[in-house]
Amino acid sequence: MKIILTIATLAILISPNIFANSLFSLENLERERAALLSTQLDSALDLNQRQQKVQTIYRRLVDIERMVLRDDRVTASNSPLAQNAFNKYELTFLVHSSAEKNLPPMSHWMSELQLTTNGILAAKAGHR
C-alpha cells in the first residue's frame, strides 16, 4: 500500500502543473518580438538609443526563443497561438531563423513579409 501511495505521489509531482499558464513562455516571446519590431520602427529614437534598446531586447529574445522551443507545455496546450507559432517558424523565432540566413532580425522579418526597399519606395499613400 505504501508503494502505491509513493508512486501516486510521484506521479503527481512529475505531472506538469495544470494550473500554470501553459502559454506563458510563448506569450512572453510574442511581447518581446513585438517590442523589438516597434523599437526598430520607432522614429522617435535616435540611432544610439535604438541600438541600446535593441541589444537588450535581442539578448532577451535569444533566451526566450530557446525557452519556448524547450517548453513542452506550449505544444501540449494545442492552442491556436501555439499552432500558429510553429507553423511560422521564420517569424516566431526571429533571432534564430535570421541567424540561419546571416541577416539582422529586422531585415529577415521584412524579407519574410516581402517588404523590399523598392516596394516601399514605389508605394503611394492613399485611401483604400
Added chain:
Amino acid sequence: MNTRIFLWSLILTLSLSCTDLVQASEGRNWNPVASDKLIKLPANIIEKRIQQDFEASPMALHLVELEQQMQGKLSQLKSLQELISQSEGDELIDQRFELVQQKSEYLDLMQETQDLRQNALAKKQRLYESVLGKLRSKKGNASRGEVYQLKQKQEQARQRMQKVLAQVDSSLIHLGLDKRSPYADEFALNLAKVEDLKNAISKHKANASPTLGDVEVTSEEYVRQLLMEASTEQSLLDQEALMFSYMAKLVALDAQALEYEISYGDENTELTQRNRTKPAEVADLFL
C-alpha cells in the same frame, strides 16, 4: 444382462465423445478483460499478468483437480493391466470389463481437460488480439492527434535552432553582450545533469523494452509473438484432440469386442453342433 447394457452404453458414449462436445463448465470459468490498466503495463508483464489471472481462476483450479484425478486413474489402469496378465477365466473377463470402464472414465476426464484447455486458449487468443488492437489504436491516436503534430513541429524547430546556437551566441559577443544571461548559465549547468538522469532512466530495468531472445522489441511485436505462440499451442491441442479421439475409438472397440465375447464366446471357440438323429443310423430298425 447388466454388463451388456453397460457395454452398449459405453460404446455409445465413447462414439459420441469422439465428436467435438462443448462441455458446460458452470462456475469453472475464466473471463479475462483487456482493461486500460492491463494495456498500460509493459508487454512482458502483460503476459505474466494474464497467466497469473488464469492460474487464480476457477477454470485453472479445476484443471489442476482434473490432472490429479487423471494421475489417480492412470495408476489404477496400470495395476489393472498387471492383474489381467496374471488372471484367467471369469476373473479375466471381470478385470477386462473393469479396465474398459476405467479407460472410459479416464477419457472422460481427458475430454473435460481438453475442452477447458481449448476454451482457455481461445479466450487468451481473443485477449491478446484485443490488447494488440488497443495498442495499435493508442499508437494511431497518438500519431494522428493535433498535439502530436505540434510536438513534431516543435522537435523540428529545436533541431533547426540547435544548428545556429553557436552562431547566435557569437552574435551576442559581437554586439558587446559577452556576459551570458542567468538563463543560459543555469541551463548549461543543468543540461549535463539532465542528460545523466535521462541515461539513468533509459537504463532502468523497469523502463526496459521487452525482449525476444536477446533482441529488444516493441510492445506490439511482443504481443504479436504471444499470438503466434497461442497459435502453436492451438495446433498442438488439435493434435492432442485427434489422439484422444483415436484412444476413445480403441476403447469403444475393446468394449465391443468384450461384449461380443460375453455374448458369443471367444473367437477360438468352435461352434458346437447339436446331436441329431440321422436317418441312416435308424434305418436298420425298419428293415
